[in-house]
Amino acid sequence: MPELPEVETVRRGLEQYVVGKKVVSAESFHRRTIKPSSLGRLEMVTGSKILAVKRRGKFLWFELDRDFVLVAHLGMSGQLLVQQSNAFDQSHLRARLRLGGKLNRTSKDEIRFIDQRTFGWLSVEESSEGIPTSVRHIAFDPFEENFDLKSVVNKIRQKRCSIKSAILNQEVLSGIGNIYADEALWRSKIHPEIICEDLSEVEVKKVISSAKSVMKLAIKSGGTSFDEQYKNVNGESGYFSRSLQVYGQQGQPCSRCGSAIHRIAFANRSSHFCPRCQR
DNA sequence: GTTACGACCTGCGAGC
DNA sequence: TGCTCGCAGGTCGTAA
Numbered sequence: 001m002p003e004l005p006e007v008e009t010v011r012r013g014l015e016q017y018v019v020g021k022k023v024v025s026a027e028s029f030h031r032r033t034i035k036p037s038s039l040g041r042l043e044m045v046t047g048s049k050i051l052a053v054k055r056r057g058k059f060l061w062f063e064l065d066r067d068f069v070l071v072a073h074l075g076m077s078g079q080l081l082v083q084q085s086n087a088f089d090q091s092h093l094r095a096r097l098r099l100g101g102k103l104n105r106t107s108k109d110e111i112r113f114i115d116q117r118t119f120g121w122l123s124v125e126e127s128s129e130g131i132p133t134s135v136r137h138i139a140f141d142p143f144e145e146n147f148d149l150k151s152v153v154n155k156i157r158q159k160r161c162s163i164k165s166a167i168l169n170q171e172v173l174s175g176i177g178n179i180y181a182d183e184a185l186w187r188s189k190i191h192p193e194i195i196c197e198d199l200s201e202v203e204v205k206k207v208i209s210s211a212k213s214v215m216k217l218a219i220k221s222g223g224t225s226f227d228e229q230y231k232n233v234n235g236e237s238g239y240f241s242r243s244l245q246v247y248g249q250q251g252q253p254c255s256r257c258g259s260a261i262h263r264i265a266f267a268n269r270s271s272h273f274c275p276r277c278q279r
Numbered sequence: 280g281t282t283a284c285g286a287c288c289t290g291c292g293a294g295c
Numbered sequence: 296t297g298c299t300c301g302c303a304g305g306t307c308g309t310a311a
Contacts, residue, residue, distance in 0.1 A: 001304065032288080058305075076304050077289085092289090117289050119305060161282060170306085178304060268284070269304050283311080288304105295299085 002074035004141055004175030005218035006238065007058050010080050013233030014053045017082040017108055018062075021099040022049050028095040028122070033113065035123035035134070044124050045070050045097070054130070057141045057174025061132050069127045071134055072113065078120025082108045082233045092116045141175035142212040153204045156196050163199060163207060164192035164271060176211050179224055179247045182272045184211035186246040191278040192271045217243065246272040 002010070026042045028034050034042055048064040055061075060080075062070040072080060077092075084107070085098065095113040113122060125133045140147040152173050156166045164185060167176050176184070185192050187210035190203060199207075218224055223238030231237060241248075245255055250263035254274040264271050 003305095073305080075288095075306080117287095117304085119288065159281085165282080168305090268286095270302090281311105283309105285309085286307090291302090293299105293301085295297105 001076055001177060001179060001224075002058060002078060003177035003180050003215075003224075004057060004143075005180070005215045005221075005240065006223035007055055007060055007074060007175075008143075008219050009223045009232050009238060010074070011053050011055045011060055014060075014062075014080060014082065014111070017233065018050050018099060018111060019052060020050065021101040023047065023064075024098040024100040026095070026097045028113075030094045030115075030118060032118045033094040033115070033120075033122060035121045038123035038125065041124040042095070042122065044068065049101075056131070056135050056144065057138050057170055058177070059132075059135045059138060059174075061127075061135070063127075063130075067126070068124055069132050071123045071125055071132045073121050075115060075117065075119030075121065077117040078113065078115040079231050079235075080233060081112045081114060081231065081235055083110050083112055083235075084108055085110045090114045094118070094120075095122055138170050138174045139172055142173060142208060142215070143175075147173070149205065149208060152208065153201055156204050157199065157201065159196040161196060162193045163190060163196055163204075164266065166196050167207060167211065173208065175215065178269055178271075179244070180211055180215055180218070182247045183214045183245060184208075186272075186274060186278060187214060189277050192266065192273055246274065248272065 023045050026045045028042055048066045050062050051065055052063040060072045092114050093112055094115045097111040099109045155172055159166050164181050166172055167181050184207055188206040190207055218240040221238055221240035222232055224240040246261050249261045250272060252261050254261055257276045259274055259276040261272055262275050
């Protein structure tokens with residue numbers, strides 16, 4: 001599932017291949033791919049030049065030599081692949097940008113948006129101070145220069161929801177999804193259902209620093225791939241799933257204490273934790 | 280204002 | 296073998 005490390009891996013891959021290229025054509029093939037507010041606007045990117053590929057949390061966008069940007073969210077199963085136009089069309093191909101510029105016969109000249117579960121989307125929108133409209137409500141992620149640890153800790157400690165809900169809230173801090181939330185809480189030895197108000201400043205800081213360090217390691221490994229739902233721009237899987245300590249490990253012994261990892265239902269999804277380490 | 284929860288969606292795998 | 300159903304989960308809207 002694409003969380004911050006997976007999106008950052010994709011961003012780096014895109015940056016390498018597409019910056020400086022011109023968009024020759026843009027088309028979408030599924031009614032849910034383009035955000036309703038952007039319907040009919042994808043074609044506007046035709047003729048523009050890609051200046052940069054940016055990211056905040058799980059949101060990614062292409063800066064263009066225009067007064068609008070192209071935003072992409074991968075949702076649960078979205079992939080942005082850079083391929084040659086003569087490659088076969090994937091069965092869940094939702095949109096395609098053809099690239100021009102300095103290309104040769106073997107150049108990868110297409111950006112393809114592939115999305116099995118159609119939770120991902122693209123949109124063409126205005127940007128203010130370098131941040132697209134749909135990303136403005138998203139908080140800084142822990143890797144951003146302006147990320148203010150102290151104010152995020154204070155914000156979390158004022159909440160009356162569970163710590164896991166708080167760190168999944170993209171308006172508190174961005175980039176963390178279900179996998180890295182479970183991993184961060186395991187590393188900081190904190191139970192996912194503990195109410196934020198009951199945690200000390202030190203404990204909340206520990207959760208955030210654990211989240212940052214686990215995501216940093218995941219970026220080094222190219223992200224987490226369980227199945228076909230996440231690939232980098234070259235269609236390759238990441239291998240951080242081998243390093244997961246609790247997510248998807250229910251019934252397996254905790255690598256710290258040997259207790260069996262538990263899985264519980266949590267807000268329409270699941271939480272994994274060690275019942276002994278995370279009381 | 281804050282929090283919880285359902286809806287959206289599709290493919291896979293388990294169970295019958 | 297074929298069918299049904301539950302599960303995966305990011306975001307948004309709505310209800311409490």
